Amino acid sequence: MGVAITGMGIISAIGHSVEENKTSLLASKTGIGDLRHIQTNHSQAIKVGEVSLSNAELTRQLQLPEVHNYTRTGLLGLLAATAALENANIPDCSTYRTGFISSTTVGGMDMTEKYIKQFDKDITAQKYIATHHAGDSTRKIADALRIHGLVTTISTACSSAANAIMLGTRLIKAGKLDRVVVGGTDALSKFTINGFKTLMIQSDSLCAPFDAHRNGLNLGEAAAYLVLESDAVVQKEKKEVLAYLSGYGNANDAFHQTASSENGEGAFLAMQKALKTAKLNPNQIDYIIAHGTATTNNDLSESRALERIFDKQIPDFSSTKSLTGHTLAAAGVVEAVFSILALQEQYIFPNLNFKTPMPETGLKPITSGVKKEIQHVLSNSFGFGGNCSTLIFSKA
Template sequence: MKRVLVTGMGMVTAIGNNVSENHRSLRLGRTGISKTAHFDSHYASLLPFGECEHSNEELKKSLGLAESTGYTRTCLLAEKAFSEAIESAQLTSAQLSEYDTALISASTVGGMCLTDQLYEDANLKSDGSEYLESYSSASHTLKLIKKYGIRGFNDTINTACSSSANAILLGARLIRSGRAKRVIVGGADSLAKYTVNGFNALKILSEFPCKPFDENRDGLNLGEGAAYLVLEAEEMAGGKQVYAEIKGFGNANDAHHPSAMSDEAVGAIRSMRQAVESAGMGYEAIDYVNAHGTGTPNNDAVELFGLSQLFEKIPFYSSTKAYTGHTLGAAGAVEAIFSILSIVHSEVFPNLHTVSPIAPEPPVGSLIRNHPVNYVLSNSFGFGGNCTSLVLGRA
């Protein structure tokens, strides 16, 4: 079976405009959750969010897209992270256009971040805007395909919060099965009235920076961002820097409730078990768990219960959503890169804002440095019971 290596990474979140800036913020324990500057919504002044630093105009200018049309914020964030990832992997234009180079992206809101404009266009209250072809979940993927001349297999996944984790899973399977030699995987989502209003209707948005795994947790913070990883078959990596290996993956669905996980953690346990077993290792080999850890009462309790059923002793664990907010379709790829940074730098990043842990084994409370991290289990559990777990390992 072919080894799947990570040779490139790129990202933009509320704590950094690239991988290096994100790493620095994680080390410093610096959250990006605060009031927004660019998001126009009734709730912008009432709730904290994880908003990326730059405006759409600034992003377009920095990406050389000032004269381009039809780029939503989701498209711009995707372009920002994608361009860093392929540069990191030293991919040429010719390699991007090869038929055995695939692109699998993910998004939940996609172009619906332009909620008001979509309403105007759909109800014929406008003369037809530049965004008529930009409202779908796949619009950012199509922009990347056109700009970079990608001709291989491509797909856009929407399985809620596990979307980009499933993009990584599918990309790894394509390489392992010999259907592709190189796959760029990840996802992008931006803040939108569509998602904010929806999550607010569920009454799971916190008025404060979220506190995963705390007794007094009261909900999540929505965030935005994008992250991409370049996966390559071992024979394609050559002399490149290799950041990590995709060792295993699992996907399951407990079909319990549209917006909650079952108390028995059926899907979570199955996805974690599949991931560890497919990696060909025992649970004791996992050095760190990057938890889904949204800060909602249901998610955190269920995830910890699931971990307790699989591990004789739960390893170091923390949630990084208290840094970035919940980036929805981008979360799986964002947290996969955070997991790889733990491996590369032998560090475990702390869980923020937790004062009264809900379990005897509390999450990591401060930065752990110079600690060998060889294998990380990264969890992404989505609405509808869509559960995905990845095992990332030192290459």
């Protein structure tokens, strides 16, 4: 059946809890809008999926001391990871062998970009010298959760969190851990906004995944975590299982540093491997939460890969990035939470802003939310560097 998922936590542009995210998803309410927390010349030219809480508000909510050196990446991560453990009803991580596997692309960049020119003299800025690296937020969250053993960070661009979930699953299956908190966190930064700007794949309006006239992505920020537990722990503790992680696959497109291949080879291989580990046939997949960034390149490449795997019988699919924006490292786990909600609610979430099918494939995503019997959800995450990962979630 796979590995049991017994808890989840999330903070995104569409809500600060699982409940709020679910409400927005069921109401087709997007979180994409104008940028508020970052000073940039591009603020009028982009739309983003920003978490509405400021760092000061997050600090208060987390009951941290006023003076600390958490980056925004760390604050978002701590909020979501704490919520995931609460949801799994785990007050104490020392009872079982527990690990923490996080992921991020920019790490502490949100503070580095603010303070780098003050690092030499300004004592108040210097506390952020040590917070730049990707492992900093992970270590802080692990310490706060009192997880001391297996703690790590994966950074494979936009497939990072999917790989974190995959590693946690493999460690549980191999018997190296009893419990593991897996996921990722990424805060918006001027660095990323300008980076995607230079690539000219950032839309100035609301993104339209899989649409013929799509003109790029909306960046977002989020953090989300799942709690995975071994069958032995689930039985012993009589845990309620939210869903099972039944399949996973990781492959490389080996085509270009940033662009996806025309036939979506990496995506195809990742989905193929995931179906194989889940021991499922393509026709058993009821719903796909696509990577669907709304860039010209990704959506066509992913569509081609879907056509190849599902042989023109493509299941219902949608990209929820039209609600949350592209949350980079966190995307894989944000969409994992949505996959689990889809299984729990037996509901397909809408792909907003879609009007016209792209001429190359004619594929139409689901554009308004709909009830459906769902046993298995497939979720894709692809990144720079050709990193492609697929996860399959199955009904508990």
